[in-house]
Amino acid sequence: MSHVPQIKIPATYIRGGTSKGVFFRRQDLPESAQVAGAARDNILLRVIGSPDPYGKQTDGMGGATSSTSKTVILDKSSQPDHDVDYLFGQVAIDRAFVDWSGNCGNLTAAVGAFAISGGLVDADRIPQDGVCVVRIWQANIKKTIIAHVPMTNGEVQETGDFELDGVTFPAAEVQVEFMDPADGDGAMFPTGNLVDDLEVPGVGTFKATMINAGIPTIFLIADEIGYDGTELQDAINGDPAALERFETIRAYGAVRMGLIEDISEAVARQHTPKVAFCAPAQNYVSSSGKQVTSDDIDVAVRALSMGKLHHAMMGTAAVAIGTAAAIPGTLVNLAAGGGERSVVTFGHPSGTLKVGAEAKQVDGEWTATKAIMSRSARVLMEGWVRIPGDSF
Incomplete structure (x- = not known):
């Protein structure tokens, strides 16, 4: 043969x-x-x-x-x-x-x-x-x-x-600048709101900030979905029921954001949107054993990628975090203490990351002008x- x-x-x-x-x-x-x-x-x-x-x-x-x-x-x-x-x-x-x-x-x-x-x-x-x-x-x-x-x-x-x-x-x-990072051609907040009530049949109704910046992202409040914001990968990735709930939330959020027309289409769009949850700054031990204290960070954030909790933070989601933190009234901004800010340091499963972002209102709508971070x-x-x- x-x-x-x-x-x-x-x-x-x-x-x-x-x-x-x-x-x-x-x-x-x-x-x-x-x-x-x-x-x-x-x-x-x-x-x-x-x-x-x-x-x-x-x-x-x-x-x-x-x-x-x-x-x-x-x-x-x-x-x-x-x-x-x-x-x-x-x-x-x-x-x-x-x-x-x-x-x-x-x-x-x-x-x-x-x-x-x-x-x-x-x-x-x-x-x-x-x-x-x-x-x-x-x-x-x-x-x-x-x-x-x-x-x-x-x-x-x-x-x-x-x-x-x-x-x-x-x-x-390597310093990376994301210019005009709102994803695609639509509004940065596709629903027109900084915070929405996202109804997910069979799961619940949750406060959500849905933003197109860096990558379309759905931000939730950690304690509303049963978490404290300090979770590491095994706490979620080892729980099939939790992963299924997150995927269901992601699908309904994608519809609300106008990314898909029906939740059945979410399976063919795994990369976007992302789902993340945030909580006020607190102490925790990272996956490497490093102690992260509430003084080190402004907010704690965990994000899922391709159906699993990410081991650190996706760079595009970091842009979304930085942009949302810069806009008073979003869930990320409120978890970080509210008010105006141009820089945020957030805690993720592997440690911390600092992101700068600039946002402004134009004709009543928020727009991001730039987000910046360092990688290697x-x-x-x-x-x-x-x-x-x-x-x-």
Whole structure:
């Protein structure tokens, strides 16, 4: 019996923030996969090792979590005054599905570095030493992101002493600015309210702040849903009934936000919206054993991604947290003590994170002008990924 041999595709495996993903230049993909469609999705699924009914992604590059089942495709930008187009694909673990509905804020920290090293940034824009400002067009949500990438001797500086909770080793700091971060073309608060009563049949009615900033996110109050805001992953991910409740809340919230028309469509839109819950600052012990005190943070936040409690915080959700905290009256703002603020430090399962955000009212509607945070990124492996030639 004859079988089609494997093919090689140039790729780089990179950690960005608290996520990992397989990065490609669009020009390096097989021609049929250089455009949206089944061929592209099938290639990415096979690279990552999905769908895997065992939930391990053993036969691929994925790490069997939402944070490590990710792909990125970059190209020289087609947009004026931008360097690189960034397309993000969130690969489902146990289903044959790639979600293109949102951005990955963590991997954004690696986009600038990969674009520089991959020849996607014009040479005259790259300093020999100092900081290279990479202008990124986020193609999923059609927004501008600015990455400040450190350079030494003409090469990306990856090593350093910047520490990021949720990442074991220090690295170089990469400052990332999310410009006009309201997701998509609609209102930042799609219901028109800072706080709504979200009715979820069979589950309950909850106060909710539903915001499009960074990524569409539904914020709940921790004690309204039976939590205190200091939970670690096992407390929720080991509870199938809790995960089912969160998914039901997410589905009904997606309808209220206008992202889908019927709750049955939520299964095909796993990446967005996110569900998060917040609580006033308090003491807790992080997943690494680090003591977080109420003096270290302004608010405690936990968020779910792809149906599971995230081990730290998604970068895009951090943008949503920072933006919501900056707007008086949202649930995040109230949990943080209320009032006006341009910076918030929040506690997550792995530790803490500081996010700056600017928001203002225009004609009675809130709009976000910018959110900023520091992450780090590091190339883990580069070369080729191999997949069977008949995978697509």
